[in-house]
Amino acid sequence: MKESWDKLANKFNTHKDDEIDPGAADNIVIAWPVILSEINKNFKQNNNEVLDYGCGTGGFSNKLNSLGFKVTGMDISNEMINIAKSNSPKEIDYLVGDTSKLKNINKKFDLIVSIMVFQFIDDIQKHVSIFNELLNKNGILIFAVFNPEIIKQYSKKGIDFAKIEKYKDIEMSNIKLKKNILIPVYIRSERDYKNIFEKYSFIHKFTEYPPFTEEFVKKYGWTDPYDVPEFMIMTFEKKELYNNE
Numbered sequence: 001m002k003e004s005w006d007k008l009a010n011k012f013n014t015h016k017d018d019e020i021d022p023g024a025a026d027n028i029v030i031a032w033p034v035i036l037s038e039i040n041k042n043f044k045q046n047n048n049e050v051l052d053y054g055c056g057t058g059g060f061s062n063k064l065n066s067l068g069f070k071v072t073g074m075d076i077s078n079e080m081i082n083i084a085k086s087n088s089p090k091e092i093d094y095l096v097g098d099t100s101k102l103k104n105i106n107k108k109f110d111l112i113v114s115i116m117v118f119q120f121i122d123d124i125q126k127h128v129s130i131f132n133e134l135l136n137k138n139g140i141l142i143f144a145v146f147n148p149e150i151i152k153q154y155s156k157k158g159i160d161f162a163k164i165e166k167y168k169d170i171e172m173s174n175i176k177l178k179k180n181i182l183i184p185v186y187i188r189s190e191r192d193y194k195n196i197f198e199k200y201s202f203i204h205k206f207t208e209y210p211p212f213t214e215e216f217v218k219k220y221g222w223t224d225p226y227d228v229p230e231f232m233i234m235t236f237e238k239k240e241l242y243n244n245e
Ligand SMILES: C[S@@+](CC[C@H](N)C(=O)[O-])C[C@H]1O[C@@H](n2cnc3c(N)ncnc32)[C@H](O)[C@@H]1O
Pocket: 005, 006, 012, 014, 024, 027, 053, 054, 055, 056, 057, 059, 060, 074, 075, 076, 077, 080, 097, 098, 099, 114, 115, 116, 117, 120, 121
C-alpha cells in the first residue's frame, strides 16, 4: 500500500501555487474548520505536543505549528514526507512509518489528529490501542473519515468506489484515487468507532458530518452526489477510570 501512496503524493500536495486537487482541497475547506473548532474547544493553550497521524504532505501539520503546537507528523509514504519536509519549518518533526514505529517513540501527546486515514487501515483496533498508550491522561484524539453514507452512494452510482463487499466482519470497497491505483477503504459507522474506542477507555465527545458548501462545489466543480456529507469527524477523550470515579 505504501507504494500506492507514494504515487499519490503529488495529488495530495497542498503546497502548490496553482490549484490544489479537489480531493485534497475538500479536507481543507470542509473538514479543517470543524477540526480546528474542536481543537479550540479542547485546548486553552496551544503549546501542547500533537501527533498528526497520516499527515500526508504536511498541510495540517503546518497549520498546527502556526497555532503554536509542538508537532510530530507521521506518514507511511516517504514521498509524502519528502514534500512535507521541503514545505515546512524545521521545528516540525516528520517521521516515515506507522504505529509500529511509534511504540518506541520517547514522547507522549496531548492531542492526536488524523485526517482521512483510519478508513484505509484494516486493523484499526491495534492502532487505537497504540494511540491510547501514546496519549497523556485526558488527551484528545480527533479524526476525519469518509461518511459511510457517501461511500454507499458513490459505490451505487459507480463513481470512484467499487462495489461494496464483505471483509472479515465489516464492509469495504476500493477507491480509485488515480488511474490504476485502487486503495481499500474499510467502512465503519459512528457506532463502530464508538465501540472500538470505548474498549480502550476513551469517552466519545463529538461527532459531526459537515455538509458540502455551495462555494466548494462551484469552485472545484464537484459533481453529484453532494447532498450527502463527505466527512464524519469524531472526537474522543482518553479517560482513565479509577474505582472511585
Ligand atoms: C487521503 S491522504 C490524507 C493526508 C492528510 N492527512 C491530508 O488531510 O491531506 C491519506 C494519508 O494516509 C497515509 N496512510 C495510509 N495508511 C497509513 C498508515 N497505516 N499509517 C500512516 N499513514 C498512512 C497515506 O500515505 C496518505 O498520506
